[in-house]
Amino acid sequence: MLFRANKKYSREVSLYEPIGVDKDGESVTLVDVVEMDNREILDTIILSQDVKELYDAYDKCLKDNEKMVIRLRYGLFGLQEKTQREIAQMLGISRSYVSRIEKKAIEKLRQEIG
Numbered sequence: 001m002l003f004r005a006n007k008k009y010s011r012e013v014s015l016y017e018p019i020g021v022d023k024d025g026e027s028v029t030l031v032d033v034v035e036m037d038n039r040e041i042l043d044t045i046i047l048s049q050d051v052k053e054l055y056d057a058y059d060k061c062l063k064d065n066e067k068m069v070i071r072l073r074y075g076l077f078g079l080q081e082k083t084q085r086e087i088a089q090m091l092g093i094s095r096s097y098v099s100r101i102e103k104k105a106i107e108k109l110r111q112e113i114g
Contacts, residue, residue: 069101
């Protein structure tokens with residue numbers, strides 16, 4: 001029975017299992033052989049998914065004042081990035097309060113995404 005159970009796994013191969021060596025003596029894995037030629041496309045797709053997830057978390061879990069600080073601080077939605085001091089002057093609050101709002105908002109985003 002053990003042989004029958006192991007037989008169905010005999011065709012499974014790990015992508016990271018060494019399949020040989022190259023001319024320099026380094027081991028070559030299956031993932032090295034079948035890896036995509038154009039990694040930029042994959043990276044672009046992953047980045048766009050990450051950005052969408054970030055914007056969804058932004059809309060879902062932040063309060064209005066947190067959204068404004070993050071939007072101004074990081075130049076989201078076509079705005080120009082601003083310093084904490086500039087944001088504080090615009091909103092009529094202290095720079096340290098802007099810093100606390102930003103820190104709290106980033107932690108909320110981190111928890112929502114992670």
